[in-house]
Amino acid sequence: RPLDINIELPDEQSAQKLKIGIYFATWWALNVVFNIYNKKVLNAFPYPWLTSTLSLACGSLMMLVSWATRIAEAPKTDLDFWKTLFPVAVAHTIGHVAATVSMSKVAVSFTHIIKSGEPAFSVLVSRFFLGETFPLPVYLSLLPIIGGCALAAVTELNFNMIGFMGAMISNLAFVFRNIFSKKGMKGKSVSGMNYYACLSMMSLLILTPFAIAVEGPKMWAAGWENAVSQIGPNFVWWVVAQSVFYHLYNQVSYMSLDQISPLTFSIGNTMKRISVIVASIIIFHTPVQPVNALGAAIAILGTFLYSQVNIQSLVV
Ligand code: 3PG
Helix, strand or coil, X not given: CCCCCCCCCHHHHHHHHHHHHHHHHHHHHHHHHHHHHHHHHHHHCCCHHHHHHHHHHHHHHHHHHHHHCCCXXXXXXXXXXXXXXXXXXXXXXXXXXXXXXXXXXXXXXXXXXXXXXXXXXXXXXXXXXXXXXXXXXXXXXXXHHHHHXXXXXXXXXXXXXXXXXXXXXXXXXXXXXHHHHHHHHCCCCCCHHHHHHHHHHHHHHHHHHHHXXXXXXXXXXXXXXXXXXXXXXXXXXXXXXXXXXXXXXXXXXXXXXXXXXXXXXXXXXXXXXXXXXXXXXXXXXXXXXXXXXXXXXXXXXXXXXHHHHHHHHHHC
16 A cells, blocks of 8 residues: 655745744734734723723624625534633633733733743643643743743833733633643634634623623723823724734634644744834833843743753653
């Protein structure tokens, strides 16, 4: 019988590389735009529970319209699918709202420096909750991640405890989201794009009552009036931009998850944070002390070391 070997021709390989490159570039660019508009909105309208709800609502609406007009094919789902999606949606909701609360209190760059510590959370959760063990180099690679984040946090000029804790909670929640969604997407027939659409819809249902309880229409109405009087009627377009770009960058990231390994994904995510940190420091003129930048650089370098030793341990 013919040998069952799948040989990729050089042409196919470079086409695949190009495709992944385009996914990554699009994902990072959309993410930078989201972060800029999100912060502009939060500066004028500090209601992160509403803005995070609007991001999910906008994405859900965009996908419902795409399905209704057949721009995208609606997924075939059953009750089991939604049941497995529930813990993913709870974790996604917590991670999303916590990151937005964080960004309403501190500089975008600071939130993302702390969020670059996500691999450390991933290892600690896998070790202590799932009982997984890792080779020593993996644990050692956590030292620069944790040390770098700590150095960046203690030297941050505008440190705020809620901002710091929001980013930490977001890290923890997204690690659980990734663990649950890996299980949920295994052997699935739903594409990355539709998986993220369903996730948005379920998260929206979970988040809405909490947003009303924590902030509520009264605060929103007064805040909105204030923001429009400061910024002008264009303020509404800032809110639209942050909501649309939030959905698009997440959609592209879930689409690229279909194509690449989780490891490549996490390297891409770290590089995404570098572009956000640099872009937001330039755009918002964020003051940075050299020792603060050093902390961020050590943390990011640690994340690269982590991915390298992870590759080594997979090979061995
Ligand atoms: C959010 O609002 O969900 C966060 O900005 C997400 O952050 P991340 O996708 O960069 O982890």
